[in-house]
Amino acid sequence: MNKLPITIDVEIPNDSDKIYDYTKHILDIIMEHLHLDLSYQRRIKLIIVELITNSIKHSNGLPTQIQLIIDHPQLSILKLEKGLQIEFSSPQQIPFENIEQKLHVSFSESNNHEIQPLDRYKFRFLNPIRKDELSLDRLPEHFGFYIITLASDSFIYQYDPEMKENRYIVNIKI
Structure with a gap:
């Protein structure tokens, strides 16, 4: 058994044709360290696909990293990308003035x-x-x-x- 936490850094491809292969690659890396049932595998695949898709759509070709941190009882997936901050339709935007309000x-x-x-x-x-x-x-x-x-x-x-x-x-x- 590997000592926890385990941290794995990988770069996201900027090619939508590689999403499936890349998602499988990341899941294989995780499965080298954890035994996950099909439900967890499906959840992780959905998350990775969406993170990659979001990156391809919004990173403007800049490098994007995914960091996996396995620290039982938690798996963390961090996506780091350069670029503009997220925007949404709301009177409040980042930086938030009132952090108490949903x-x-x-x-x-x-x-x-x-x-x-x-x-x-x-x-x-x-x-x-x-x-x-x-x-x-x-x-x-x-x-x-x-x-x-x-x-x-x-x-x-x-x-x-x-x-x-x-x-x-x-x-x-x-």
Whole structure:
């Protein structure tokens, strides 16, 4: 048994034709260290596909890294990318002025979500509004943040204005 935590760094390809192979590669790396049932494997695949898709769409060709941290009883998947901070439809934007208030935000025309600011540049994705109507089995692919929120136990976004770096932090209890 390897000593925990185990940290693995990998670079995300900037080619949508490689998403399937890359997702399989990352899952294989994780499976070298953990035995996961099919349900966990599916959740992890969905998260990785959405993180990669988001990166290809928004990184403007800049290098993007994924860091896997296996520290029983948790698997953390961090995506680090350079670029502009995340934007959503809400009167409040990053940097947040009021971090005490949950915000109802939208990342697309039909995608409603709540977030909880954690500091001026960081927020946690909360369970989607109308979660009872949503299921990973019936969710369209373009609902990436919904998918990650539903498939993970915790999903946090953080922007570093000095580094101009976006961080997506996904945690799964294993």
